[in-house]
Amino acid sequence: MIRLPELLAPAGSPQALHSAIAAGADAVYLSGKRFGARKFAANFDHTALTEAIDYAHLRGVKVYVTVNTLIREEELLDLAEYLVQLYDLGADAILLQDLGAASLARQLVPDLERHASTQMTIHNLPGALYAAQGGFNRVVLAREVTIEEIERWGQKMEKAGLGLEVFVHGALCYSYSGQCLLSSAIGGRSGNRGMCAQPCRKPYVLMHGRKDEYGRPVGLQAVAQKESYIISTRDLSVYRHLDKIVRSPVQSLKIEGRMKSHQYVAIVTSIYRRALDGIARGSWSPSKEEERDLALAFNRDFTSGHLLGAKDVMGRGMSDNQGLLIGSVASYDPQRGEAAVRLCASLVPEKGDGLVFQSPGQEMGLVVQKAIEKDGLVRLRTPDRVRPGARVFLTGSTALARRAEEIAARERASIPVDITLTWEDGFPVAEGRLDSGELAVARGESRMEEAVNRPQTPEQIESQMRKTGGTPFVVRKVEMDYPGGLFSPPGALNQLRRDLLAGLEKAVLEGRRPASDRIREAKDRLQKLELPARRAGEEWSRPKLSVYADRLDILKGAVEGGSRRIYFEPLMEKGRKDRDRIETILAQLLEAKKLCGKAELIWKWPRITRDDFIDLALPLLSQVQVNGIMVENVGPAWAIKEKMPEMPIYGGSGLNVWNHLTAQALAPQFSWLTLSPELSSHQLKDAASALRALPGRDGNPKLELVVQGSLEVMVAEDSVPQLAKGRSSEEFWGLQDFKHIFPLKVDDEGRTHIFNSAETCLIDLLPEICRIGLDGISLDARGRTESYARQVTGAYNQAIERTEKLLATDPAPLKEGLLDLKARIQPLALGGITHGHFLRGLKD
Template sequence: MIKRKPELLAPAGDPQALKAAVENGADAVYLGGEMFGARAYAGNFDRSALKSALEYAHARNVRIYITVNTLVDNGELGELTDYLFFLYQEGADALIIQDLGAAGLIKGLFPDFPLHASTQMTVHNAAGVKFLEDMGFQRVILAREVGLADLMEIRKESLMELEVFVHGALCFCYSGQCLFSSMIGGRSGNRGCCAQPCRLPYHLVDEKGRELSGIPGEHPLSPKDLMLLRELPDLFIAGISSLKIEGRMKRPEYVAAVVRIYREALDRAWDDPQNYAVSSQEIHDLALVFNRGFTTGYFHGNPGRQLIGYTKPNNRGLYLGRVLRFEKGKIAFKTRLPLEAGDEIEFWTGDGSRGLTVEKMNFAGRKAEQVSPGSQVEISVSFHVQKGDRIFKTHDRRLAEQAHETITGISRRRVPLYVRVVAHLGEPLLLEGRDEDGFSAAVRGEFIGEKAIKHELTRETVRVQVDRLGNTPFDLMDLECDIEPGVMFPVSEINAVRRQLIIALENARLRRFQRSLPADLRDREKAYWFRLKERADICKKKPGTVFWISR
């Protein structure tokens, strides 16, 4: 088997997170629409936003996988089918599926629509992988409980694409098998509505109701976060096709930072796996954007009690120091990390945790905007703390700004573009463009080239205007000019023709992803909706009727 560099697959809960993922180096992004996704409480994408997301990503050679990974109710099959037609025609690269009935429906309608088996299917052995391969699935997203030894065995038995989670939240239960949220709150994780009861505090008692001792904290069901940054070379050896980051409920800045770190590490590990090492700064940055404590999960075997973060079910940040003194609303402490105005810190007190944003600091008797590790600083606190309370840094302003810049700034994910300009007297301006993937377009303007009275057209003038590519997916690599001496074209004309050329090139790039429905499928679609309406009318007359319509 020829080993290929694994793709880096990132989450997107909203359009900003999508841009964060793409701009920081994701090869592919998974996201959900307004229905049928396992993260119903993420921002998600309506149909207009889905269409825009597909266009934005595809123009930059990034794949989009759509989550259709809830269990589908019989009464939802009509809506599901309509949604599938939309996704197929708009060019979604693959669907992530949990429901085997939905998978059968999709294969019957669209045999060429790639399917990825969701981790909610709990596929954890070679037999499960082979079963889905026979069903026509292209890829399996393995259960998070599958360790390295089992990954190696599965790879020996199948050439199917394998995807594994490498970073983010873990479930207490086996992947896809948890009924906890549904049982105690009526919100089913398999329907996209998990309330995360595993993150709540619990007290363990015996059969007589007496509280058990020896439990390290109030959160005995709350797992730490997965981090396999150090294990990337092992994943290469196991032949993993896709490395997945969890986090469709996370902020765009989180997505930006985590994707950036894994992108840089993945490239480094692939180029030189023998000398690959993870820096302390990378671990530091991952911990600061969000962590519940890190674990390698089941990758090296059953971690036992080390899987659980007993004391805190949400972001714990990094340890900063302890309160040395608290007097008149001011505290003193020695910081173990760099600290500056705008950072956020949290105090772990006897009454729980309280946080604040650092606004002013005093260091060595003077006001300071930032201090180095080892500095003893003084800040104001509006709530009660006491000597010895622990302090954690939970937000780094500089790291957040760096991430935010990739979301709001000019696009850095560009496709190299080569342009040829022809500017002759008595002829309209011609721009020809070709990108590195072989897509090309040519556009002629309307203005006819005139004899210059004052300023003739120069190569530099053309380059400045053609290079104004802003947030387009293109980066001008080379400009070839055929400019007749003495010719004049207004700058506005060059800009207008450039804009038309970019639109034509983008459309050329996007057409390869769009699909057309075969004539027989269009006829079957009309017949399907006719039969569905008939059955719906029957159900109105006979409430409670359950029906299935075969295609």
């Protein structure tokens, strides 16, 4: 028998939960009203969550609760209470992004399973091993991980006791999950808080030009593109290749869609359920009809995704539901306002269906009111004129919706029960026993009397006891010691049956919840939880100034401007032989060390570090003369510590450090950590203050904030500028929406990085930053020039000197001087300047 992975379905609402279970899901994932990464789904309040978990457990289905947003310092106590509440309710697992939240869960509810959300951006083997070492039971891998990588990791995952979960169907993010700040930067709605506005689904214009001496664009021109949705992906569907996924070490197959309708959940889950059952029987092959229904449920055109090495992940032609092509317009009758559609598929539109007519320069949708079919043509009234040749897509099917409702209405009777009936002094007593050992007993409320005319037969009594509709139970057998000749109103036996089944439900649910003493222990731990008090006062510190550089000339400018630490991300030149790449890296780091002089040199690794990069870079650690390594993901940090424990590691903003518990969790690996750019000054101060308040503070990582530069808002396995067949460091590429231009960069491994349209500049707020008590501030000069790095670094050094000298004694001239420095560097900025979230924070 083939080992089947779990089928995990989305439940964004109670209706979707019922549909997923009826359709055959082994487990569902859902969210409460807080801390879930789909804030705009219906979700579940406390009462609904209690009912949802009970409903699922009674039908043998697991419930995983998403707690996968990043957590602010002031939310930690509320989160702690919520985690204990979920444990008490019997949640089977929680999904987490925030490492501080994971640490808190491990402390309070250690036997509640923890799953690492895809928002943790785990995309390499060391990252998975880090999760296993950190007590996670399962990792939801980044969607960019391939099945070949998963197969290579299989034995190590089994040895580590770590399950692997992958997405198999639904929407894809353009960026690596957990690394997307585009919605946050544009409108303050952060995907890390469940509020993504999906700017990747908007149209953009690809812009190209040259860079001036400061790296700013000049001579910008639009690059003609056939398609406008440049960063919109297709939808994932591995249905056709499901047997290959089943044979891999994957433990769980996840369907995306907590924002989708319950009908979508019913159709998609049922199709994957039938496929998995067919694979288990050894008799499955992909069905064209099932693929058609998956497309009708919702699609932006399908791809098998990075998981299966597809090259067609992008769907730049459109960003909404494409539906299914069913024909084209043969003619249009303007008198009748009627289009004749020649069908190319077996589907005939019916009343209530949604259609879209597409032709160059025109897209029109309608709901079918009446359709007349004759001789392969369907005649439809349209609100506007449509052109002959226009393609017609079915985007909403009433027939499919009816089928979805039929699926959702099924009762999943999954628990067999054996019933034994006896009579004690004329009172019927029913005992129900389950295979899992649970037992319940119910006693009739009234005595069965001697029958005058028609005594009840054993067959009639058994028939009454077998009526379990609306419950998860199915009666397997009924045994009775019936004396005969008795009568009871049907309602009395019905009540006996209901009491018995209620007792069995209670027994089942108690068996799925933690034992009462374990719940009491968790609540005691919550009562004793002590979070460090946030200090009301200010803690002034002079921050150390660091600069990010990706070319030697930029590094030189930063050092000349007075930077005492350089985070250098050298050219990697993927595509060349490893030996040549190694020589290039070593040569650049050697030259960088010479240029740094007394300044520290930190070798910065890419934000995305796949296994091949780690395998290439790790052996070089013993050959390079650097003061540390900077990484932006837990995987390479784990690998470096295994290889060279004494190497100092610096954490970039990709680690999403929002609170002191996250910093504390990373302390064993990291010497320095960069706080998230999504935090406000108040939230930064709370986190820094809480970390300082911990005992043994000298062992905690030092904290830094990026105060200048273009914020990276996306990183994706896509090469947008390669659409125009060109790429060099002297060229500028960008995406223009209706108002702004977002700079682009394609790195040496072919990934696209997108940056905010306005450059972060906090130089005028340096006094507030110093009062937070940070140990360092940094400027990001990557992609700019030597002149930019020199002048901006020099300006910040002057700002630090002035702040230290005048803050306590003469704040008015200090403010004026900082504004002068800001005015000096503002013209050098890329696309204007912004305070980012420092003053106002995110919208939630």
